[in-house]
Amino acid sequence: MIQRFLFSGTGGQGVITAALVFAEAAVFGEGLNAVQTQVYGPEARGGSARSDVIIADREIWFPKVLQPNVLICLSQLAYDRFSPLVRPGGVTITDPFYVTRWQHATSRALEIPLHETIVALNGGDGLSIQGINMCLLGALSRLIPVVSPESLHNAVERRFPARHRERNLQALEAGTTLVRERVTTF
Amino acid sequence: MTPTGTVTPTGTGTLHFLQGNEVCAEAAVYAGMRFYAGYPITPSTEIAERLAWRLPQVGGTCIQMEDEIGSLCSVIGASLTGLKGMTATSGPGYSLMQEAVGYAIMAEVPLVIVDVQRGGPSTGLPTHASQGDVMQVRWGTHGDHAIVCLSASTHQDLFEIMIRAFNVSETFRTPVVVLIDEIVGHMREPVRIPDAGEFELTERLLTSVPRDVDYHPYFPREDGRLPMSHFGGEHRYNVTGLYHDMWGFPSDDPRVTNDLIHHLMNKLENRKRDLTFTKEWYTDDAEIMLISYGASARSARHIMEDRRAVGMRMGLIELQTLWPFPGELVRERCRQANYVVVVEMNMGQIVHEVKTAVDRPERVFLANRVDGEMITPVDIKHLVRVIQGKGI
Numbered sequence: 001m002i003q004r005f006l007f008s009g010t011g012g013q014g015v016i017t018a019a020l021v022f023a024e025a026a027v028f029g030e031g032l033n034a035v036q037t038q039v040y041g042p043e044a045r046g047g048s049a050r051s052d053v054i055i056a057d058r059e060i061w062f063p064k065v066l067q068p069n070v071l072i073c074l075s076q077l078a079y080d081r082f083s084p085l086v087r088p089g090g091v092t093i094t095d096p097f098y099v100t101r102w103q104h105a106t107s108r109a110l111e112i113p114l115h116e117t118i119v120a121l122n123g124g125d126g127l128s129i130q131g132i133n134m135c136l137l138g139a140l141s142r143l144i145p146v147v148s149p150e151s152l153h154n155a156v157e158r159r160f161p162a163r164h165r166e167r168n169l170q171a172l173e174a175g176t177t178l179v180r181e182r183v184t185t186f
Numbered sequence: 187m188t189p190t191g192t193v194t195p196t197g198t199g200t201l202h203f204l205q206g207n208e209v210c211a212e213a214a215v216y217a218g219m220r221f222y223a224g225y226p227i228t229p230s231t232e233i234a235e236r237l238a239w240r241l242p243q244v245g246g247t248c249i250q251m252e253d254e255i256g257s258l259c260s261v262i263g264a265s266l267t268g269l270k271g272m273t274a275t276s277g278p279g280y281s282l283m284q285e286a287v288g289y290a291i292m293a294e295v296p297l298v299i300v301d302v303q304r305g306g307p308s309t310g311l312p313t314h315a316s317q318g319d320v321m322q323v324r325w326g327t328h329g330d331h332a333i334v335c336l337s338a339s340t341h342q343d344l345f346e347i348m349i350r351a352f353n354v355s356e357t358f359r360t361p362v363v364v365l366i367d368e369i370v371g372h373m374r375e376p377v378r379i380p381d382a383g384e385f386e387l388t389e390r391l392l393t394s395v396p397r398d399v400d401y402h403p404y405f406p407r408e409d410g411r412l413p414m415s416h417f418g419g420e421h422r423y424n425v426t427g428l429y430h431d432m433w434g435f436p437s438d439d440p441r442v443t444n445d446l447i448h449h450l451m452n453k454l455e456n457r458k459r460d461l462t463f464t465k466e467w468y469t470d471d472a473e474i475m476l477i478s479y480g481a482s483a484r485s486a487r488h489i490m491e492d493r494r495a496v497g498m499r500m501g502l503i504e505l506q507t508l509w510p511f512p513g514e515l516v517r518e519r520c521r522q523a524n525y526v527v528v529v530e531m532n533m534g535q536i537v538h539e540v541k542t543a544v545d546r547p548e549r550v551f552l553a554n555r556v557d558g559e560m561i562t563p564v565d566i567k568h569l570v571r572v573i574q575g576k577g578i
Contacts, residue, residue, distance in 0.1 A: 020374070027203050027376050034203070036374040040229070040313035061488035062563050063373050063481075 009074030014133030019051035029151020131171030138175020213348030314558030369481035472501025
């Protein structure tokens, strides 16, 4: 088994953190091997954010993702740039709030209303999207059965300090239930 | 935490998911390094960041200096007074350190320098991959000299190589450069940090000469090692970058000069065997031999396993010691190969050493990439196909 994930979006959404927590959950929770890399440099500051995660039950040598099995895009820029890279038979996951899809015959497309869900969860003025990355992971654990919700739960507890823990766990939980109710496949 | 899977590193110790830079820091602490001075530079910054947190926990000192020159100079000072010392930087910072590197070689000061390579020349490509510092490490400082340079491609190897770097530096009283790159430095993967005692650590050899008895800091024992005395402690002696006699005082006596330069070269060049660390796959039957190091070796390993699966007789030598270059080993292993392909991310640096080493240099090819992106297994495959006359 080898699965290549490409997490992409805009700086500030937390996609890099999501990739890191996801990889840690695979290593510590599932006993799998994982390699995580990310794009550094000027474009990562406020521009596009990208992180690659490879999860496998064997050694991983080349650490970059050239053709993802699973592509996650939380911005139009990222979608336009990376969607042609998806492997035939792969999956592209987007949020309709951020991304208008264009047709792709070779990969499956899933739309998940992460933004809408997290804004509702956070309440307040409806502007905070804090936790959208964990919401994404919750959904991902249901869609791609590589990392279980329990492993992610433990990884979140490991990674975040006490004051942020509860909120992130709630977002994770919201993501897992979201999949049962609100995923649109194309 | 215990590893539960079959592929994550197993054994005693604790399992972590770390960046290569963080592994460097943890390994240094494990090796007994207690003084770090550095000037942060991408892509090496996480080493300083982690040590600023870790060293105070173990009673060590971490200082951010005003620049790289000050960084290495203060490590030299700390080392002379008895601590295992280290600094970390990238190509541009390492350029600034060259004068002090020469001083550490001449004054025979044990220390470790981690160079996390980025694209050059000059400030170059701070956040992208390159392996352009191989020759800077060899010849960056002026004058004839020998240098030890180690490298690694996986985090588990990197942990061990760091410890070896400290052991070699203490054994031979020499600076050792650990040369990694942006990919290995920034990438995260599982690594097992072993329990204390699993790796043998070389501690400093101290003189048995009592206080107030004439101590010769630069008079080698029969085995070539030089017992040290903490500078400013029991004995008064001189340390200089000039050619010096056995007391450390400057000398331009031709015999003293001749003996010293030969000692500095021979103490490393004559012990190549002890200093050569490599990893080899299928070197016994390889028709196409790949030679690589650092992150490039990961791509080489990938394509080698891939081609093996379809029956191609491909092998790989991963060089963990770059300097002194293990020429004899390379010559021996490549004797049967039809082609030798050196995989590196520069315009060709180790490839020239390989050409010098092997019997048939016209069979040595370079698979490289210099656009800041990591060389891919497919890049190597294409070159091999072209060499074989199969076309892309």
